[in-house]
Amino acid sequence: MPARTLSSLEEISSSIPKIFDQAQVSTANHQKNYVALYKLHLEASKHTEPINKGRTVKHVGQKAFEDVVVEMTSRLLPLKKGTTVADRIVKFIGGYVRFMNEKVLEERKKNGGDADEYDDTPASRFASRMLKFLLKGFLAKDKNVRYRVVQILAEVVSHMGELDEDLYTQIRESLLDRLRDKEPFVRVQAVIGLAKLYGTEDPADLEDGEPPVVEVLLDTLAHDPSGDVRRAVLVNVHINQATLSYILARSRDTDAIIRKLFYTLLESNCVPPDDSNGLGITDPRVLSIAQRELIVRNGLGDREPSVRSAAAKLIVTWLEVVGEKMEGDEPAKEVIAFLRLFDLAETGIAEDALRSVFASRVDIFDNVEFGDQYWADLTPEKAFLARVFVDHCISTKDDARLESALPVVTLLAFRIQSTYNDLMEQIQDDEEQKFLRGEDHEDDEERARKEDERMDKEFVIGEMLRLAVNLDYADEIGRRKMFQLVRDMISQETLPESLLSRCLDVLRKLSPNERDLIRLVVEVVHELRDPEMEEKEASAGDDGETTYAETPMTVRTVRAAPKPPSEMTPEEKAQADAIDLRCLALCIGMLERVNGTFEENSTLEGILGELIIPAVKRKELALREKGLVSLGLCCLIARRMALNSFQLFLSQVQSAPELLKIRVLQIIFDILMVHDRDFLGNEGVAGDRIIEFLLQIWGNEESEKVQALMCVGIAKLMLSGMVTDERVLKSLVFAYVSPETAGNQELRQCLSYFFPVYCYSSPANQRRMQKIFIPIFEELSQVYKELDDDREMISPANVVAMFVDWTDPQKAVAVRGQAADDKIHFDMATEIVRTLYSKDMEKDEKKVLCQSLSKLYIPDVVDDDQIRTLKLLMHNLASRRPLKDTTANNALTRFDAAISKKFEKQLEDFDEEQYRELESLKELFEFLDDIIPESDEDEQDTPVPKKRATRKRRSQSVASTATAETTDREESATPSAENSRKGKGKKRARLSTETDTDSNATEEIPSRAMPARTARTKAKSKVAAQQADRDESTPEPPSRKRASKKAEEARLDEEIDGLLDGDEPDSIMDSDEDEEEEVGELLEAE
Amino acid sequence: DPRRAPNERDLIMAMTDAEGDGMMDYFDQAFLKNWAGPEHWKLRKVVRKPEATDNAAPKPRKEKKEAFKIDFLTPAEKDLKTRAKELFAPVTRGAGINLPGTSGTKGGTSTRKGSRGKRAKEKEEKKDEHTLPDDMHFSSRQLITLFLKPEFSLRMRGQHMSLNDRGDGDVDENFWAQAA
């Protein structure tokens, strides 16, 4: 080899730094520098020394080259994340490895593809040298070094072809280990490295019990505490059937960025990367219906707008992917295909998806047309599209498009009718077939197909009915046609239950007024229960409003006597019950839609006595439930009946099974909401009793559903101002944070919404919240301290933060005519400082309180008295109950300083002695004087300055920032002369009693009346019941007599009879003047 | 009687009013992020501070940061081995290179051999999945409507009452419209 080509090693070594120096500036020169570097590399390779007597060679040149590159690399290791120059070098190193490998492959191709020389090329030697070097840094102390080392390794590994097996294992181990690194960014790099690695992993190579890398990564995806790390997994893990379910779980990640990424990821994988004709891995058609629904529900329902828009984009892509090659015939084709992705009956999801498409692809919305042909043969998808389209037009007030889309009434009525007839025919056919051939002759497949067909028809009718509500009924002919049709439908017991409420909606729209609607339904009920009457009634019902208003209600008189139940065969009985159930459903549907008073609609009386009351008495759950609901709905429009029946509902609560209990409680809450003045007003005891009763039920309730329901109910009562009791508010707070309710999302999310609304909607409510703050804080701190290990609960600091937030006057909404109460936080500060005097409060808790002070909003204007009181309290605290905790002390001092500065003017010349004269502050000084400085024995950890005080010093001005830290040490040795005079001996006795209570509250706070121990136990098990439980005057629940089931039923019958006989149906209706008193009596009677 | 004060109820009414949208917006911005329950609760700063306090001051510094470059050119002072030793110095004893709660690294951490003793049951506990609960989409709707008559809200009830107080038996068509 000619000597001149053999550059000296020194030359080579000095050229490398120049290349690196260039490479850090820009990536643009990298390609050029790969070539340059590679040239040097090859050059260096020529320097070898023979060893082993010439049998092998020592690659001194390569070694030197590697040394320099490693040395260069070492220089960027301590550089922290985000240093772009360093990142460029990392890229450069990785790029160089790739470059070398490509060269090697080229070489191999030229030489005919020797595979076995891979471990002996300069490239492989270089790479493995580099990797070994990097691995040494994996446990470095410096986190930046660990970061860079893993980063470079990941980069190098990803660009390497083959890898020595031992080295591979070592890298694998090390990266897995770094997955547990303390620093998230190191873990991120470890994830990237592992993701590059695991594509080549062979499960057969794994040792026993060693999990494959994918599994570890998926575990990281779910469990890593850092969002960055989970995100790294999400973008780097390969999506396939095995990993998909783990990926789907990220649609609920706490990190919004991850959620957003999730949807963009799904979108980009909808189509396969190479334009092969298969489906993308996340093509909607590959996913299950449940998965699609999950994606839509979570995505469009996300609270983060950015996530929602990513989801919306994905859904549009779904439509495009699914609708591909469908353009042509019908503009709605692709939309129909899109809708086929969903189960349309599943509430709301498909609708949300479609509306989202309408919103983001206006062109699609604009191109949908509903010609006559469209209505000819409606599939579920088409019916659904039309209905949602119309609803969308209405909600966006797009009258023009609405006009063009709506069919004429007669057309739709005709379509509904014919589909309905088809359905009925089919049902009948099926019955006949079943009867003729026997149950088992039909094979499952056939039956399922028929079932589907029926469901489809039912669904189509339902959608058309929903659409019918929005039609224009100016045309009288059409109106009558529709009216007649729907009326006929509801009078048939074969009408599927799901269509019943749809029909009633249409009827309501078509009824000229409520009374006619009520009358109509009552008539239908009578027809159903009395088939003989059908013809007569039908003729009366032919004509909507005109005849209706004039037709006298003769139903009851004409009514033929039904067979007494005792004479019925079991079949007849079952049939009668089924009819009654249907009638009750009709009643409920009707009553749900009206709001006139019971008294105005005398037609209701009949069904009340004949249908509803008997149903309430039945012991079959379904009948009783519907009966109770009907009765409850009647109560909502009949005040008198509500008063009389309320006790009945209360008595049903405790013993009822869950479903019934829920119903009854709903009734109770609704009645309270509607007739609030009758039950909760008049500051009567009745209201208190009801509240206590409810609280008790709530606290003892096991079922989450019932708990949540009661929570919503109570929240409603509070929000509407019908209940103002602080105990109730406290119970809500307890329920909110209690570990007991941790799994009850309904309850917690209700309260998450409720508290801010409640507080921000009214300063009065904020006040109420402020009043319960300290007691709640104290109790919750106790609960927190004694928490079981496995139970989770938010920290007291969080509780404080919430209260501070909720009570912030700046966040209260300004309601017309209502002055904002901007002193709430100020008063809270005063109370907090008072609480700091408490001797038995732990320093952690005091610290939390102190730290909250800085977050309080202090208004610019405060009364002299108030500001002086606060100042005095803070001033005295330092001397009488110095805080042991420095951070707490600092926080307090800072707050004191801020206050002193802000109200400098008002506080100058402020003198405690003078201040004491003020009669209005007597209570304050009584409080202060009852506090004695803690004795030396009490001071276990912190030495307290000696107490030596003179009257004079006490009287000094406190206006300056007297509690400032340095001076404080001396100042705090200034207890009042009062205290010195009274002496320790006398005080000792008081310490344990009055001082304690006095220092905690000015007024008697209920929670303090209860021993903390009891409070804690309660709080643990039945937190919500706390307030009610401890109140001895809590009334026995009405049905406390734990009688046998029979006795229970007998009693129930009695009560119901009383409801009917004691009060003649007529008397339910009349409204006497003495009602108010009766509410009280109602509950007195026990 | 605090219930008679024109406060809470008026506001609730306002939220359902057409003009009440602004109100709803306020609530949306202010706290709807905290829907997921107390454990996901976060303090959000007060929004509006419209007072034009001071301006013009915090503009004129756009000082570009010093163009940092790695010095590859000057020769290393120490040799590679020494530098590597320094860079790769393992942590001083007992340090946490790893997340607490995860079993330690062979080389670096304080994990004593028999440390299964007290905190043995780390793995058993369910790890945090870092997911939000299913959103129930709680809204004012649930708080102002009746359970059994979801189409009727408090607002309507108020009207109904007042109509009734007048002894007026019939409701106007406006009422129907609102029920929808």
Next chain:
DNA sequence: AATGTGTAGCTGTCCGGT
């Protein structure tokens, strides 16, 4: 494109444990 806001990471200080 420029600005403002919100978050996240970093750094300094302090308490608790070995």
Next chain:
DNA sequence: CCCAGACAGCTACACATT
């Protein structure tokens, strides 16, 4: 006694918005 963890305040960056 020293160090490590925790915490609070600060700064810088990235994001969204006009």
